[in-house]
Amino acid sequence: MSLGRRLVRVASPLAALGVWQLLTSLDVNLWLRFEQFPTVVEVASALADRIGTEAYWQDLGHSLRRIALGFLLAAVLGVAAGTAVARSRWAADVLGPLVEVVRPIPAIALVPVAILLLPTNEQGIVFITCAAALFPVLVSTRHAVRALDPAWEEAVLTLGGGRARVLFSVVLPGSLPGIFGGLSVGIGVAWICVISAEMISGEYGVGYRTWQDYTVVDYPGVFVGMATIGVLGRLTSTAVEALGRRVTAWLPRPAERGTDVPSRAPGSPADAAPTRTAVVVPVPEKEPVP
């Protein structure tokens, strides 16, 4: 990335923080009212205080554990169900209608279901997180599996491969790009739902703490919670994206295709090296014709 672009990327959030600080420290009231709104400095000092406490890290750990469990469950179930629906008519008939009916229900609306079904609140939160991330993963997997090049499967079949071989050597690796599309969406939705669920029924956790701060009118504390959620979300989705790029390194590069490939991370070593070796070791492409 060029220096100019880096500068813009740093300057844009800084400018937003500056505007926020100005509006709140001057107590601007132009229809939007900033008198009660905490200033950036207040939020920053609240954050500095919280980071030193054990409670902050405990909350963070609780939220992270919930999302990790819920998201991993959703990933496994979503990939399995999506593949089954795409590959088997029987699974499509049994699961397809069910999925389409349950999918539009917001995961957070499943709180009563979670309370009725599961013994503990903790499990309820994981359940809701999982339900939220499940459908993006399932639907993306289904599409990716259906879009596979049939020649890949036929090639493996005519080399003697059976169903299991096709599944593990063609279907799963071939649909990884689509699966990771679903996982990227899923991790975002999972954060929204884990925080919401914590606000409703949690003990500990970033969402729970944020809501607590709100009920005791600790507005800087609320913003500390929001900032924490933002940073955690960013980190986890970056991790998912990075893993996705790693396992789909075989996709054509932007230079060869369009620009829609999510593989333009600066400094990704896989990007340039193989092309260079291809140039260094020229091999005669054409055999001489007798």
Next chain:
Amino acid sequence: MSAAVSPPTAAPPTGAELALHGARLGHPDGAAVSGPVALRIAPGELLTVVGPSGCGKTTLLRTLAGLLPPLEGRVTQDGEPVRRPGADRALVFQHDALLPWRSVRANVELPLAIRRVPRAVRRATAEEWLERVGLAGHAHKLPGRLSGGQRQRVQLARALAGRPRAVLMDEPFGALDATTRAGMQDLLVEILRGTGATVVFVTHDVDEALHLGDRVALFASGEVLDVPHPRARDARHLPATEALRRHVLDSL
């Protein structure tokens, strides 16, 4: 149907005999293809099938491979009905069907991995085949890094590494330029030597069919003709070859 000619390249009689008996070919939910009804491909022979693009030659290969059941009639290998695809009949695709996430070597190792050949043997065999197709230095590359001609060579290596008894080739050189194509034909002849495999080679290029085949099958009529000088480049302009070319061109 004319008698099979045993090709000079096939030493051991390991090739499969493939045959269509009263077969009507086509997709289950589509129209039938007006292809050959009865056909016998002798063990170890190289049969080329010519016909215009889109006439259903691919359907014939997919049926022989066992990927597609015939609408009527039977398909047999050594007299036994073909019911499903298997390692005996490898298919080489027109557009490369290499798995793009596997390295060139891992692609060539695939038929051996499927057969649970030990890793060391697998690797050695793959290296050997890559050497034979002139890609020894490319084993670690992903298929996306290779040219079209190189990818087709990897496909050849992958198809042959599993020691299939028949190789079904669907216009494998159709997308290549003329020079590369001639080189690939020579390479194919070279690497088939000693495998003994029966080959069915589908093409719309009459010259390619006349050069490579022991016999040429005309797709639409099902007529099978002996090639006077198989795989001899300098026999192109001999009268017998010219006569056959005219006959084939007239019938297309």
